[in-house]
Amino acid sequence: MSSARRSGRLKGPRTTYTIDAFESAGISDDSGSEEQQKPSKKRSQSQLNEASASDDDFKAEEMDDNDDHDEDDEDDEEEEEEEVYTEEDSPQRLSAKASRKSSGLKRRDVDDSFAVSTTPRTSRENPQYSSPRSQQKVLESSGVNTKNKSLAAETRSRGCNDIKENESKPMHYISTFGDDTRDLLAAVYARDRWARGIDTCLPTRYTLDHQSSLNDYEFGPTWGADPQDVEQERTAGWDWYYDAAVGRRFHRAQESNIKLKEAEARQKYLPQAKKRKHTILLGPASDQKSFSLGYHESLNFGRAWVDFKAQKSDRVNANVREGWLINFEHKVQCLAWAPGQDGLSQYLAVVTPIGPAQKGSHSSQDEEGFSSFREMPSYPCALQLWEFKGEPAGPITRTLDMQTSPRLRLLLCTEWGDLRRIAWCPTDRAKRATDDNDGTKNIGLLAGIWGDGKLRVLDVKLSSGGATEFVAVRKPAFEAKIPSSVSTCMTWLSPTDIAVGCSDGFVAIWSILPIDDLEAVPYFHKPIHASYVLSITSAYPTNPHLLVTTSIDGETRLWSMVDPESDNAAPVRQRQAPGQISYSPILQAVCTYDENDFGRYMPLRRFFATHSAGRMPSSVTSMAPCSFFHPSLLFGTASGEVVAANPLRRLLYSKEQHWQQTWFSHDWSPGTDKNRSGASRFFDGFRAETQSLARNLSGDKRPQIGSYLTTIHDEQTHVTALAWNPNRATAGWACAGMGCGIVRVEDLAI
Known part of the structure; x- marks a missing residue:
């Protein structure tokens, strides 16, 4: 009898189903x-x-x-x-x-x-x-x-949607901005206002003047914050400043009543002027004109465009380009417009450190070399406050008054070392009758970090007269420092609170309200990074308790003041961390740049995902703090270009085409005369263009010629500082500072 056929594979009990x-x-x-x-x-x-x-x-x-x-x-x-x-x-x-x-x-x-x-x-x-x-x-x-x-x-679950997969528009809005009504209304308000084609790169005057007559965006105009909270902050939030006890102690703490002579102040606290003037070349590329600009002199560069008339659609400017150039002859370290100015006068704070020769006369032989991790000698330094006049250009907006030249209004002289960072308090303040008492005009609170590693807050005021003031500040209104490290960066959280990054990776938060103790103590002091904190910003006013910091180790972190150990997130680490970072309440995202010559932004709800905001022609050296009234970003490069882009359209729809526009291009040449500060050439008239945001990977088998080469430019060519005007009527005003000392101010509202 033959054997039965059997399977050669392993046998085992198999589940079967039967009703018998x-x-x-x-x-x-x-x-x-x-x-x-x-x-x-x-x-x-x-x-x-x-x-x-x-x-x-x-x-x-x-x-x-x-x-x-x-x-x-x-x-x-x-x-x-x-x-x-x-x-x-x-x-x-x-x-x-x-x-x-x-x-x-x-x-x-x-x-x-x-x-x-x-x-x-x-x-x-x-x-x-x-x-x-x-x-x-x-x-x-x-x-x-x-x-x-x-x-x-x-089936797998990550806890969130995969951004690479196709998703519906409602789900995209929820995963990008959140499911809260306040965040969604703010996003819809920004979309209906700024996602049109006319505002692709730069803000337009029509959109800045436009006001919605419908009350469909309850939280839109306040960037997602409760309108009642915003109103209470601009009114009751400043009661301490006008209080008879607390405010009086705060004002008396600052010693700035020492008047200096102009010759003494300029010789000691300002960089020494060159013997000859700076050469400026600008105008149409085919017919540029030459101008000479002396120290602290201003130039209306619209004179180079007198032969080219503007289009009929431009009802504001008679010329194609109009704006101001000011020569400071040394590297521009900081630029910042004063907020809360609703009049025709706008104030710009400029910082230019003194030269090495002047520092040598104030240094001793026992001083060690320069280091960002320790205190530096107390060199003289000055904060310059310049006044620019405006004129009405629309129902709300104003443009530059080209008939009135800018002038120096105030020079605050200090001896605490080089002034490295400055930031005005961004919180709006309702005007009160006591603001202009005693013949003074209140400008605002200015925070700064000096070379000695301390954080200081100055209460800046101007006299009612039009003469330039030279004031020596011996003691600020508020001063603080961590004993074991130096302060590196700061950001305002409210009218009374400031967060400061330190050289040891810690972040400290102080209240500037006066106390009885001799030295201020931070109420928050915890390690966030392993090393030097390069930049810090807060998600004000939407989520002021959320802070974003970058460190020298390449890490970028989003964390909460409530519980920084558990409530934190981080994107992909970079080889070179950005030196500047800013939060845009319109985009609800943190904007910065990377080492691959790309501008980028990270939404708070998708902080782990990095989105490109523009491709630059060279390394990014500066970025303008984000504006509260339009979503346009400004990036300065090492080759002298300033690029503007509006990433809102791509944020709402990832397949949208990216547009960017170059504001101007700057090039510097030293020349043959050592007594001259060199020559600068400007190119204008760039049109908006589309740009591919694809990155060139190092593993590409067919690399393009020169894709791995980096061009080194002169330091005087670099764009070292950028700033948008934070006031709504002049939100289109922008300024740029170069390494050679030239500051350019122009109204970019189209």
Whole structure:
């Protein structure tokens, strides 16, 4: 008698489904029938229909409590073939084999679970499959299409949507801005106002003047913050400043009543002027004109465009280009417009450190070399406050008054070292009758970090007269420092709170309210990074408790003041961390740049995902702080270009084409005369253009010629400082400072 054919693969108990309990045990009324001696490899049509019906309710995560299931081991995950019985097998042998099959269940690690169900299965019950592959094979054999259906056993969850997958617009808005009504209304308000084609790169005067007559955006004009909270902050939030006790102590703490003579102040606190003037070349590229600009002299560069008339659509300027150039003859360290100025006068704070020759006369032989990690000697330094006049250009906006030249209004002289960082308090303040008492005009609170590593706050005021003031500041209104490190950067959180980054990776937060102690103590002081903090910003006014910091180790972190250990996030680490970072309340994103010559932004809800905001012609050296009244960004480069871009359209729709426009291009040449500060050449008239944001990977098999080369430019060519005007009427005003000492101020509202 020939032996039965058997499968060469490993055998094991296989789960089968039947409605006959005797058949599952190997007992049948007609044991000699051919059908029971030859079980089919395929299931009956009724069983397939049952499997197809139950598949619709199949879920791997939710098992029916009434269903008995096995905890299969690795052998059950492989697809197995059933045994094939021949006609030569006797009923006794069939019974023995059935007994072996039933006894095989005892080898499982379960006690009361059976692979064979003895009760009829309904469509609500969930069938068990040995593996996802076997499930897919059974479903396909029953005519069910599984190509577009993911198996339940293969389902994965990341906790958030994959930004690379196609998603609906409502889901894109929720995952980008959040599901809160305030955030969504602010995003819709920004979309309806700034996502049009006319505002692709630079803000237009029409959009800045436009005011919605409908009350459909409750939280839109306040950038997602509660309008009542914003109004309370600009009124009751400044009560301490006008308080008879607290405010008086704050004002008396600052000693700035020492008047200096002009000759003494200019010789000691300002860089020494060159003997000859700086040469300026500007105008149309085919017919540039030459101008000479002396120290602290201003030039209306619209004189170079007198032969080219503006288009008829431009109803404001008679010339093609109008603006001011001012010569400071030394590197421009800081630029910042004073907020809260609703009149025709706008004030720009400029910082230019003194030269090495002047520092040598104030240094001693025991002083060590320069280092950003320790205190520097107390060199003289001055903060210059320049006044620019404006004139009405629309219902709300104003443009530069080209008939009135800018002038120096105030020179604050200090002896605390070089002034490295400055920041005006951005919180709006309601005007009060006591602001202009005693013949003075209140400009605002200015925070700065000096070379000695201390944070100081100055209460800047101007006299009612128009003469230039030269004032020596011996003691500020507020002063603070961590003893074991030096302050490196700061940002305002409220009218009374300032967050400061330190050289040891810590972040400290102070309240500037006067206290009885001799030295201010921070109420927050925790390590955020492992080393030097390069820049810091807060998500004010939407989420002022969220802060973003960058460190010299390449890390960028978003963290909460409430619990920085657990509430934090970080994008991909960079090789070279950016030196500047800013939060845009319109974009609800943090804007910065990277070492690959790209501007970038990171939404708060998707901080782990970095989006490109522009591609620069060279390394980025500066960035303008984001404006509260338009989403346009300004990036300064090492080759002298300033590029403007509006990333809002790509933020709302990732497949939108990216546009950017060059404001101007600057080039510097030293010349042959050592007594001259050199020559600068400006190119204007760049048109908006599309730019591909694809990165050139180092592993590309076909690299372009010169793609791995970096051009080194003269330091005087660099754009070292940029700033937007923070006031709504003059929100289109922008300024740029170069390494050669030239400051350019222009109204960019189209």
